[in-house]
Amino acid sequence: MSVLKLDKVSYKYNQNTPAVLEDISLEFENGHIYAIVGRSGAGKTTLLSILSSLAAPTTGHIYLNDEDVAKIDKYKFRSRYVGVIFQNFNLLPHLTALENVVLSMNISGKKFEEKEKTLAMALLEKVGLSGEEANRRVLQLSGGQQQRVAIARALSYDPDIILADEPTGNLDVETQQEIIGIFRMLAEEGKCVIIVTHSPDVAKTADFVYELKKSEEKIQAV
């Protein structure tokens, strides 16, 4: 059974611009890593926006466990079911790395076995940030460090679906491997990991690769 299903989804940013996505039908299942590839401007980020309920499809439907996402409260969907690693991170720059992570945990409204701070700290360590860095304002972190904060934040509330937009774009090969390892672990735990990437290395590690093509809307499974 697919956890996420796109049914003939089209999307236009504006009424009078051409559709960015047209008639896309895709299925994602738990326990797998999906890579979405495509040239710049192909609509990968747009697709993730739709998958994370930041944008509603212009036509078509998205189903979460066979339930129409349009019927689910989008804030609840975003804060609990999907963890998004944005291409440009979308962290709060004046908060510390730790505060950013804790904030997401708070917003999710989920109950945690340990104190949010402790869990967040552990998670930040797992993605490779030191305690000192974790307590630094995001503004004062490097791009790669910010990316890791964004990853930690997306994982912090234990969502079923991970949506990652170029999650390793700013990372060295070694850290990239570590992050991929984390994603693999999550997939083994039964989560659905969807990664948008330009990197063939990352794409290679995925169980499925979907390619978005700009106008021909052709999707290939590898």
Place this chain on the structure above:
Amino acid sequence: MYIFKNAIKSITRNKLRNILLGIIVMVIAVSACVALSIRQAAAVAKEDAAENMTITAQISFDRSKAMEEMAAPEGEEPGQASQESEGSEGNVPDRGRFDFDILQGSSLTLEEYLRYAEAQQEGDSYYYSGAFSLDATGELLPYGTEEEESETEDQTDETGQDLFAGGMEGGRMEMPGDMPGGMGGKRFQVNQGDFSITGYSSYNAMVDMFGSDGGYTITDGEMFEEDSEEYACVISNELAMYNDLAVGDELVLCNPECEEETYTFTVCGIYENESASSQENNRFAINDPANNIYISYPAAAAIIAASEEAANTTTDSSGEETSAALKNTLAFTYTFVNEEHYETFAEKVYDLGLDEDYTVSSMDIEAFESSMTPLETLSKTALWFFVIVLIVGGIILVTLNIFNLRERKYEVGVLTAIGMKKAKVAVQFIFELFLVTFAAIIIGGGAGAAVSVPVTNSLLESQIEDAEQEQSQLNENFGFEHGGKGSGGEAAGGEIPGGRGGAVPGQGRGQDRFSGQSAASQYVSSVTTATNAVVILQLAGVGLLLTVISGLAALISIMRYEPLKILSSRT
């Protein structure tokens, strides 16, 4: 809730923005606190004054009403008009239609006054006085007159009247009914007499004179007993000295219309009157306060009764014989514990049979109101100030908030993108505003409270100065040499016979030229407390209002933001 924690963190993170916001709110708070304190002080002062005020009221004949009724030209009889004509026939005033008996109104009797007193309520009271004039006999001389003059008198006994230049025949003087004390008497056509005798029903009636502000003190002997019918009197020290009278001496006075009708008084006390300045226009001895003689009302009533019994008659210039009995001018004063009782009385008294031509009026309420004028003007100004401060402050706050929100747009975008409900974002932002606003309100309110009393008092002082200046300007413009130059402190009543220091309390007050306002010294001139619980509550309301106004701006913008748009349009 995490949003409140986050709000506090957010405030400390954005110090500069919040300090700016705080300063603006603080300025509003200080201004609002001062303005509200002024209003509160005014209200408190008014309440206090109202509580301490004893209201006195009189019933008087509404002459303007009667005049209106009389003015109807249909009633005009040409024959009558020409009878009085003195010169050209063209423009002769039609005096014939003036019916003085009606214009005067029939004087209310003591019984009537007492009946109307039933409209009073618990705690209310009344007092009254009767006034008439008597002449000196024998060696006795009214203060201010000289012996030769009294000896040159022939047909009349009018000592003082001789000083008056012409225009009077037979020592008689016509006075319209509105002379001081003209509350009830018939149209005056009486000999003036040397002394004004006033009988008081109670000491309360004399509080105006012998009270703390009255300026009268018994310096020798004591006051007569208020319910005694004995002819015991108190006289002025001037009169006593002038005639070498002492306590215990006898004083023989007679009916001005009939020398044989004499009354013997015993001097029981001699008073000194500080407020009796030399009054330039005392042409008649009777007008000099020094010739005021005070007795108890029962004594006065006894004299009137005796005089009526004697039934002496006098022949006037037209040969008509009229009664020479002394005429009592009754002055009746009702006192009330509060304004409400007075208002009730003023309504109910008509149910008890008072004619509609009479009005109930209280100088105290007018005086009270005018004493409140500066404070009330200040209070009104303060209200405007407050409103303007709120409007201007509100506009500034909203503008500032709109700018702040633009800055925080990205924050809103991120928060909503990661699933925070817009409403929660709004609550957090508004809570931040609330905290900053209230901290600023508390500080500003504290500062405002500290300065409000001195500020109120100095503003009040300048307000009173303005009012006084206006008053003296007014007096000057009207040609009244009021209080001399610069000595605005003196009450105007002093120069008008029958004013506050006059013989019959409560009657002369209406003579103040500008209805009580001239009593400059009676303005409420200072307040002691300004900021109280009410002001604090109002300030809290102001804080809430400011939070709501600026919060509304936040709410509207947050609701309009769409995370995808914000985040994708970010550079």
